[in-house]
Amino acid sequence: MVTTVFFICAALAIAGALGVVSFRNPVHSALAMLGTMVSIAVIYLLHNAEFIFAIQLMIYAGGVMMLVIFVIFLLDLRREEEQRAKLKSGKVIAIGVGGLVFLSLLIPLAGSITGKTGGMTEKALERIGSVEYLSNELFTNYLLPFELASVLLLVGLVGAVALAKKRL
Amino acid sequence: MLQNFVPVLILFLFAAAFGLGVLLISSLLGPKRPTAAKQATYECGMDVQPDARRPLDVKYYLIAMAFLIFDVEVIFLYPWAVQFKSLGLFGFIEMLVFLFILLVGYAYIWKKGVLEWE
Amino acid sequence: MDFQLADLKLIAPHIALLGTALLVLMVEVFGHGRRRPEATWISLLGIGIAAAATGMSCHENRLGFSGMLAADGYSAFCNMIILIVGALTILVSSNYLKDERHEHGEYHALILLSMTGMMFMASATHLLLMFLALETMSIAIYALAGFFRTKEGVESCFKYFLLGAFSSAFMLYGIALIYGATGTTQIHGIMEQFTQIKGLASSPMALSGIALLIVGFAFKVAAFPFHGWTPDVYQGAPTSVTAFMATGVKAAAFAAFFRIFFVAFPATSPVWSQALWLLAVATMTMGNFAALAQRDVKRMLAYSSIAHAGYLLVGVVTATAAAGTGMLFYLLSYAFMNIGAFACVIMLGRRGADSTNLDDYAGVGFKYPLLAAALTLFMFSMAGIPPTAGFIGKFLIFKAAIGKEFYWLAVIGVLNSAASVYFYLRVIVYMYFRERPEAAPEGLRSGPAITVATVVAAAAVLILGLAPGFVVRMAEAAMSTF
Numbered sequence: 001m002v003t004t005v006f007f008i009c010a011a012l013a014i015a016g017a018l019g020v021v022s023f024r025n026p027v028h029s030a031l032a033m034l035g036t037m038v039s040i041a042v043i044y045l046l047h048n049a050e051f052i053f054a055i056q057l058m059i060y061a062g063g064v065m066m067l068v069i070f071v072i073f074l075l076d077l078r079r080e081e082e083q084r085a086k087l088k089s090g091k092v093i094a095i096g097v098g099g100l101v102f103l104s105l106l107i108p109l110a111g112s113i114t115g116k117t118g119g120m121t122e123k124a125l126e127r128i129g130s131v132e133y134l135s136n137e138l139f140t141n142y143l144l145p146f147e148l149a150s151v152l153l154l155v156g157l158v159g160a161v162a163l164a165k166k167r168l
Numbered sequence: 169m170l171q172n173f174v175p176v177l178i179l180f181l182f183a184a185a186f187g188l189g190v191l192l193i194s195s196l197l198g199p200k201r202p203t204a205a206k207q208a209t210y211e212c213g214m215d216v217q218p219d220a221r222r223p224l225d226v227k228y229y230l231i232a233m234a235f236l237i238f239d240v241e242v243i244f245l246y247p248w249a250v251q252f253k254s255l256g257l258f259g260f261i262e263m264l265v266f267l268f269i270l271l272v273g274y275a276y277i278w279k280k281g282v283l284e285w286e
Numbered sequence: 287m288d289f290q291l292a293d294l295k296l297i298a299p300h301i302a303l304l305g306t307a308l309l310v311l312m313v314e315v316f317g318h319g320r321r322r323p324e325a326t327w328i329s330l331l332g333i334g335i336a337a338a339a340t341g342m343s344c345h346e347n348r349l350g351f352s353g354m355l356a357a358d359g360y361s362a363f364c365n366m367i368i369l370i371v372g373a374l375t376i377l378v379s380s381n382y383l384k385d386e387r388h389e390h391g392e393y394h395a396l397i398l399l400s401m402t403g404m405m406f407m408a409s410a411t412h413l414l415l416m417f418l419a420l421e422t423m424s425i426a427i428y429a430l431a432g433f434f435r436t437k438e439g440v441e442s443c444f445k446y447f448l449l450g451a452f453s454s455a456f457m458l459y460g461i462a463l464i465y466g467a468t469g470t471t472q473i474h475g476i477m478e479q480f481t482q483i484k485g486l487a488s489s490p491m492a493l494s495g496i497a498l499l500i501v502g503f504a505f506k507v508a509a510f511p512f513h514g515w516t517p518d519v520y521q522g523a524p525t526s527v528t529a530f531m532a533t534g535v536k537a538a539a540f541a542a543f544f545r546i547f548f549v550a551f552p553a554t555s556p557v558w559s560q561a562l563w564l565l566a567v568a569t570m571t572m573g574n575f576a577a578l579a580q581r582d583v584k585r586m587l588a589y590s591s592i593a594h595a596g597y598l599l600v601g602v603v604t605a606t607a608a609a610g611t612g613m614l615f616y617l618l619s620y621a622f623m624n625i626g627a628f629a630c631v632i633m634l635g636r637r638g639a640d641s642t643n644l645d646d647y648a649g650v651g652f653k654y655p656l657l658a659a660a661l662t663l664f665m666f667s668m669a670g671i672p673p674t675a676g677f678i679g680k681f682l683i684f685k686a687a688i689g690k691e692f693y694w695l696a697v698i699g700v701l702n703s704a705a706s707v708y709f710y711l712r713v714i715v716y717m718y719f720r721e722r723p724e725a726a727p728e729g730l731r732s733g734p735a736i737t738v739a740t741v742v743a744a745a746a747v748l749i750l751g752l753a754p755g756f757v758v759r760m761a762e763a764a765m766s767t768f
Contacts, residue, residue, distance in 0.1 A: 046170070051247060054246065059236075059243060063236055064236070067235070071228070074224065135250055136251060136254075139251070139255050139258075139259050146244070150265075153237045153240060154269055154270060157233065157237050157277060158276065160234070161282055164229055165230065165282060166227070
């Protein structure tokens with residue numbers, strides 16, 4: 001059952017990703033991207049990562065997609081549909097290099113699984129839910145990275161203002 | 169484990185069916201008398217940019233950035249809320265520190281006038 | 287739960303810096319009046335408090351926050367380097383910002399926040415904390431690079447940001463692979479896994495993880511072949527930010543690089559030390575030879591910074607306590623000589639025109655003898671000519687390399703330093719042996735703060751060169767409590 005769901009979601013995710021780059025209408029591309037993100041969220045769920053599932057929906061499908069669609073609606077789409085992209089030699093090379101990168105990212109995974117796991121094993125998750133487990137870790141052992149994350153967010157905020165505010 | 173999410177799936181299917189159904193019904197039943205104003209992306213009078221390959225006004229990115237940062241802040245609140253009781257006072261103080269640092273950022277952008285669409 | 291209140295003492299310097307940054311931001315928006323020189327004083331005060339806190343915690347030697355970070359002599363020494371870099375940068379910037387009409391508290395806040403990130407990097411013993419700290423540091427610096435919003439500045443900011451995001455992704459994937467292979471991201475835990483699991487040291491997953499970590503660090507320290515961004519970014523950024531980038535980022539990145547590879551991966555050291563050997567040789571050779579061709583002083587200093595990354599990599603390749611001592615000493619002296627040199631560059635520029643071409647330096651020697659003397663000293667130090675700090679730093683690192691029988695590496699390093707003398711001395715030749723053109727602008731962009739910074743840097747370069755014993759002993763003590 002899990003395997004079936006996985007393959008359906010994986011196929012949907014890939015189809016969506018192809019749709020993003022091949023649709024002529026940017027709104028359709030955005031919707032295809034939404035499909036990919038939701039399918040990936042379900043794949044996270046299949047791996048017992050409820051929290052990542054929720055975040056994927058909240059941040060990507062919710063926040064990021066909203067920003068993307070907002071921008072697209074500010075643009076005149078009819079002109080965009082008339083433009084045609086040609087397949088230039090540069091693109092062919094880029095596709096080749098991209099494929100190579102993809103393969104080289106797969107190589108370390110192939111045949112060298114050591115079987116080591118962190119604390120979040122299936123057994124631990126049966127005892128306590130995934131979000132609860134994560135919460136217990138994040139707010140005790142990972143206290144320092146958690147607080148540093150707020151500093152990182154603050155830096156992003158101040159940096160954006162420093163770069164983009166009209167009058168500082 | 170996955171059984172817990174069957175209600176979510178059902179809700180999702182209902183939501184999708186409702187959205188698609190409304191679109192379908194309105195395209196079947198609604199009269200079509202298109203005018204230029206009706207065809208505009210925003211029917212509320214906001215003009216679209218003529219060319220998509222032109223840089224968008226930078227103030228949009230500022231708002232977007234602030235929006236995303238506080239959106240990310242929320243995801244930390246979620247696991248904290250789930251375990252609020254067992255984390256106790258310590259977890260509460262921890263979250264206060266986290267929120268304080270971002271609150272300073274919020275006060276900063278507010279006073280800076282970032283939230284105004286100038 | 288593993289947390290004690292006593293752990294807070296370990297991050298007292300970091301908290302002091304963060305608090306100061308928040309205060310500066312609040313003063314910036316709630317303070318009154320257009321000109322706000324307070325930011326400088328508040329920042330310096332905060333750095334002073336952080337330095338005092340570092341001094342008080344330098345006898346600690348333990349892990350805190352469930353093994354997240356180490357408070358030991360090594361992190362205390364690195365914290366001191368970073369605090370010195372920050373203080374000098376803020377002193378150097380004070381007049382520069384006013385002259386360029388960019389006197390905003392955000393600048394100081396970003397410097398302080400990125401210093402917080404740097405200090406966490408230097409003391410992190412957990413790959414995740416290290417990564418977050420690295421991002422905190424980097425994002426602040428991306429923004430600082432474009433702070434003046436000139437065409438070159440924005441280009442520099444954007445280039446650095448895009449490539450930096452790439453390198454962060456590589457590093458994160460490396461961390462993920464190491465976690466996949468060992469089941470932990472705590473560096474002592476990783477080391478234990480390597481000793482416990484047979485064959486882990488040769489597993490493709492672990493090795494790829496290490497390789498990707500090297501890519502990430504090599505980008506941050508600007509090592510060949512990940513140095514391509516350096517000249518444009520260093521040239522386009524505001525000069526004070528360039529000084530901060532070249533010294534602060536290098537110090538933090540090398541501190542984390544050395545700690546992680548020294549503690550977590552000794553089992554695989556034959557493999558990665560070969561890769562880093564090649565990287566070190568290529569980096570210093572490429573940096574020096576490209577610097578030979580530069581006529582722009584800022585760009586020349588960018589390539590020189592690549593070459594210095596090469597010398598420092600020799601320390602990581604060697605990976606002994608002696609090499610660590612050399613690296614710490616070198617980072618400290620590099621901070622002084624590089625910020626000093628950039629301070630001189632700032633003083634010779636004018637508003638909106640940095641005038642960093644070599645021709646702008648013609649005849650400076652007799653017009654502004656003190657400034658020229660200081661710049662000469664810094665150039666000597668960068669070239670590694672005794673009796674300056676640069677010489678002692680190189681000496682310590684190459685000695686450590688010879689001690690572990692990396693003879694060729696040391697020989698190539700020494701040959702490289704010899705070649706580098708040419709372009710460092712060329713600046714001096716221009717200053718003393720060329721006529722100053724009639725149309726040359728009058729006056730220096732000087733002020734009390736930048737003068738203090740230059741004098742301190744010059745004095746430190748001389749003292750570290752003439753009587754290095756005290757600091758070398760401190761660095762040795764720092765390495766002994768590693």
